[in-house]
Amino acid sequence: MFTLKKVKxxxxxxxxxxxxxxxxxxxxxxxxxSGKTTLLRLLNKLISCDSGKITYKNQALKExxxxxLRRDLVMLPQAPAIFSGSIKDNLLIGLKFxxxxxxxxxxxxxxxxxxxxxxELSEDAEKLSGGEKQRLALGRVMLMEPEVLLLxxxxxxxxxxxxxxxxxxLVNYSKENNKTLIMVTHSKKxxxxxxxxxxxxxxxxxxxxxxx
Amino acid sequence: MDGVxxxxxxxxxxxxxxxxxxxxxxxxxxISREKEIIVSSLRMTLQLILTGYILVYLFNNINxxxxxxxxxxxxxxxxxxxxxxxKSKLSKxxxxxxxxxxxxxxxxxxxxxxxxxxxxxxWYDPRYFIPIAGMLIGNSMTGISLGVTRLVDGMHSQKHxxxxxxxxxxxxxxxxxxxxxxxxxxxxxxxxxxxxxxxIVFLPGMMTGxxxxxxxxxxxxxxxxxxxxxxxxxxxxxxxxxxxxxxKTFFNEESQLMIDG
Numbered sequence: 045m046f047t048l049k050k051v052k053x054x055x056x057x058x059x060x061x062x063x064x065x066x067x068x069x070x071x072x073x074x075x076x077x078s079g080k081t082t083l084l085r086l087l088n089k090l091i092s093c094d095s096g097k098i099t100y101k102n103q104a105l106k107e108x109x110x111x112x113l114r115r116d117l118v119m120l121p122q123a124p125a126i127f128s129g130s131i132k133d134n135l136l137i138g139l140k141f142x143x144x145x146x147x148x149x150x151x152x153x154x155x156x157x158x159x160x161x162x163x164e165l166s167e168d169a170e171k172l173s174g175g176e177k178q179r180l181a182l183g184r185v186m187l188m189e190p191e192v193l194l195l196x197x198x199x200x201x202x203x204x205x206x207x208x209x210x211x212x213x214l215v216n217y218s219k220e221n222n223k224t225l226i227m228v229t230h231s232k233k234x235x236x237x238x239x240x241x242x243x244x245x246x247x248x249x250x251x252x253x254x255x256x
Numbered sequence: 257m258d259g260v261x262x263x264x265x266x267x268x269x270x271x272x273x274x275x276x277x278x279x280x281x282x283x284x285x286x287i288s289r290e291k292e293i294i295v296s297s298l299r300m301t302l303q304l305i306l307t308g309y310i311l312v313y314l315f316n317n318i319n320x321x322x323x324x325x326x327x328x329x330x331x332x333x334x335x336x337x338x339x340x341x342x343k344s345k346l347s348k349x350x351x352x353x354x355x356x357x358x359x360x361x362x363x364x365x366x367x368x369x370x371x372x373x374x375x376x377x378x379w380y381d382p383r384y385f386i387p388i389a390g391m392l393i394g395n396s397m398t399g400i401s402l403g404v405t406r407l408v409d410g411m412h413s414q415k416h417x418x419x420x421x422x423x424x425x426x427x428x429x430x431x432x433x434x435x436x437x438x439x440x441x442x443x444x445x446x447x448x449x450x451x452x453x454x455x456i457v458f459l460p461g462m463m464t465g466x467x468x469x470x471x472x473x474x475x476x477x478x479x480x481x482x483x484x485x486x487x488x489x490x491x492x493x494x495x496x497x498x499x500x501x502x503x504k505t506f507f508n509e510e511s512q513l514m515i516d517g
Contacts, residue, residue: 088423089510089512090419090422090423090512090513091512092510092512110510110511110512111425111426111427111511114422114423114424114425115425118423118424118425119423120423121416121419121420121423123416125416125417125420125421127417128434137421137424138424138425140430141421141424141425141426141430141431142424142425142426143425184424185424188424188425
């Protein structure tokens, strides 16, 4: 699905070669500051590499329109972005931004259940706790049903039990719907339990890539 | 009604007693502002005397070139003043957008106002052209300064939301919409507020001036209403041009947000 060749970005990332497979769960692990987030941002084309080539579905990222690309592969930032308005507004805003058809409330409630958020749709999203915001932002991305989900530490603000439940639900969702899931995580346990492939990054270089 | 009472020199001098009062107060209270008060009073006096003589000269020697030069100086000064007034650092492209918006917004409103609303002849009559240009340019300058501040601050403080919107597949336009709307709103608000208080809380300067010079209050009011609408239009046009073009300078052609840090 993705190939990277001789990709350099400032002095943060220097990847000789990397392939990320379609319809798989890939976890990216490594210490903080190792360049994991930068890698996700490159794939989402929020930034462009200084040299080298990244392809998505055999097409160079450079040649794909950024906005079209991001509608295909949505990224979830580590700090959840909460827009002013209710939980419902915050769920729907992803569909609005990507100009996809809006969905009925039942569907929204389904997603809230999926991310284990027991809240009313009309509640003010700003009042949620950090962990709840993170789950809301995750629900928003799942609602958009993109081909690829790029998730930056989707469970960093969650306790271990909730983390396990949410990631399990997420992995099941992406397997059932034939999605490609690429996830940065700090937790080796999560990576080993759920991923098909683990990419370990250290100081901006791929240390190793292994199938699980 | 006769014309205005011409002030004698001693009458002018008598008005400076107000400055003396202020100087006395600050000295008595130990507020160290004497220098600024004296400098600003002197500057005000000299600048106005100079302007007075320049205007007399321009009115006696009516020439389209002179009018155009005066407008050009006003525009340059106003644009320079915006750059100075805005505390945030401005990119080169944003400065260019500010200049373009000021020129297009104020000049088109000015031409429409003078030629259609007031219908002056000749078109360059400095007695109308210069003061009205001053009012439109001055108010647009204040408006756009507020708009620029809001836009730049908003882009920096809400960087993560703008970027999050991009990640969700938003176009730069959608991602910046809230910030753009906010800055437009804050830029036109002072003009709207001043219309609300007009005539009750304060009599605007232009109208007061016309009444003092012997114009019937009804005529003065007609002019004041027209100029308020002209100002509103000029501010709105300038600011909408600015925000519509300005937000784009924060993104590159690959729809990436270009803010460091």
